Amino acid sequence: MNKNNSFRRYYPKFWGFVLSFCLFLGLFRAFYWQASLTNNTKLTKSNDSLAQIFLGKELFFDKKLSTNGKVACATCHQPDKAFADGLPLSNLGVSGKKLLRHTPTLFYLEAMPAYFWDGGAKDLPSQAVAPLRHPDEMGKDLKLLVQELQNSPHYLPLFKNAFGTDSLQTIHILQALAAYQQTIRPKKTVYDDWKMNLFNSQINKKLEVDTLLAGFKVFAVHCEPCHRLPLFTDNNFHNNGLDAEIQSTAHEQVYWGRGRITQKNTDKAKYKTPTLRNIAYSAPYMHDGRFGSLEEVLKHYTTGVQFSSTLDTLLVKNTQRGIVLSPKEQADLLRFLRAL
Ligand code: HEC
Numbered sequence: 001m002n003k004n005n006s007f008r009r010y011y012p013k014f015w016g017f018v019l020s021f022c023l024f025l026g027l028f029r030a031f032y033w034q035a036s037l038t039n040n041t042k043l044t045k046s047n048d049s050l051a052q053i054f055l056g057k058e059l060f061f062d063k064k065l066s067t068n069g070k071v072a073c074a075t076c077h078q079p080d081k082a083f084a085d086g087l088p089l090s091n092l093g094v095s096g097k098k099l100l101r102h103t104p105t106l107f108y109l110e111a112m113p114a115y116f117w118d119g120g121a122k123d124l125p126s127q128a129v130a131p132l133r134h135p136d137e138m139g140k141d142l143k144l145l146v147q148e149l150q151n152s153p154h155y156l157p158l159f160k161n162a163f164g165t166d167s168l169q170t171i172h173i174l175q176a177l178a179a180y181q182q183t184i185r186p187k188k189t190v191y192d193d194w195k196m197n198l199f200n201s202q203i204n205k206k207l208e209v210d211t212l213l214a215g216f217k218v219f220a221v222h223c224e225p226c227h228r229l230p231l232f233t234d235n236n237f238h239n240n241g242l243d244a245e246i247q248s249t250a251h252e253q254v255y256w257g258r259g260r261i262t263q264k265n266t267d268k269a270k271y272k273t274p275t276l277r278n279i280a281y282s283a284p285y286m287h288d289g290r291f292g293s294l295e296e297v298l299k300h301y302t303t304g305v306q307f308s309s310t311l312d313t314l315l316v317k318n319t320q321r322g323i324v325l326s327p328k329e330q331a332d333l334l335r336f337l338r339a340l
């Protein structure tokens with residue numbers, strides 16, 4: 001058999017194979033979305049007792065945990081602002097001085113591999129030491145706090161109930177705070193109903209399904225690679241092009257983002273992808289709160305992306321920086337984001 005014949009013989013098979021493979025990929029993507037959208041998130045189940053969660057909630061909202069008695073965790077992590085504080089850089093701490101980074105939301109904490117925008121804290125209990133002691137946040141002496149809570153007729157029984165001991169230690173305070181914070185969930189929104197209806201053919205004729213679907217499709221192509229379903233974050237670190245190459249080493253390299261922690265040039269200016277759930281309630285946006293609205297965020301992704309050595313490759317296409325979106329796609333995407 002000559003070459004030409006075997007080519008003719010295998011040529012249709014080859015394209016048949018390519019076609020099936022593409023179909024398979026398409027189906028796989030569709031199933032992946034359906035699974036991500038409809039399944040409840042598989043988060044590790046917490047073993048914390050209800051008593052610890054209850055105690056942690058009391059502590060989270062208690063201003064006595066600060067040195068001047070005026071600042072609670074909830075002063076900056078406000079439930080009606082998606083557990084953020086509505087300020088670009090918070091000055092709500094005991095000193096009234098501006099912090100260096102924007103207050104993030106506190107959803108799905110148990111799924112995070114590390115805490116803070118740069119992942120500088122490895123676990124949730126130890127994370128809380130930072131705001132409790134920081135002179136511009138709560139400025140509290142932890143030994144004093146333990147004594148005060150030990151002597152409190154209100155708290156002592158709660159600690160005893162939660163940890164089975166009369167002898168209070170710092171770790172109990174930190175563990176209770178972590179137990180409560182792991183129960184924090186986004187407020188239910190249009191999105192929650194929408195995703196339930198999306199794959200239900202009985203009701204997916206409803207207007208809401210159709211109006212959000214267009215935005216979801218844009219999102220799935222351009223944003224979902226980092227803002228992964230179902231949590232709307234991949235819990236990883238990326239440079240989404242906010243700044244050109246970072247030179248400043250000020251404030252112990254705070255502007256290096258993840259690079260400050262790993263001390264690698266390849267991690268410079270990378271930050272943890274934030275979830276987008278309840279995003280309409282948590283303005284302003286980004287690690288330094290530089291964008292006041294979702295319109296500004298989209299303007300950044302479409303026309304504002306800056307080049308630097310660590311810029312994520314998803315945000316560069318054939319040397320063109322940013323994501324190309326038509327005005328209609330932007331309007332659809334905004335509608336979807338506001339429903340989250
Ligand atoms: C004065 C405002 C302020 C107060 C008070 C405050 N926080 Fe924060 N919180 C912030 C800021 C700002 C960040 C981000 C800091 C960073 O990433 O460098 C943050 C980050 C966090 C994170 C990490 C979230 C993530 O996505 O990685 C957790 C958890 C947290 N705070 C819990 C607490 C707890 C618990 C308390 C009380 C003990 C508290 N915060 C008090 C402003 C505050």
Ligand code: HEC
Pocket residue numbers: 105219222223224225226227237238239240242270271272273274275276279282284285286287288297301312314315323333337
């Ligand atoms: C390459 C990964 C990546 C892609 C693609 C991406 N993002 Fe982001 N996004 C991030 C990271 C990382 C941050 C945090 C950056 C920072 O603060 O420095 C972020 C922040 C945001 C914020 C601010 C959230 C907050 O709580 O402050 C919004 C809103 C947002 N992105 C929306 C989108 C939309 C919409 C798209 C698609 C058009 C998109 N992102 C595409 C990685 C990405």
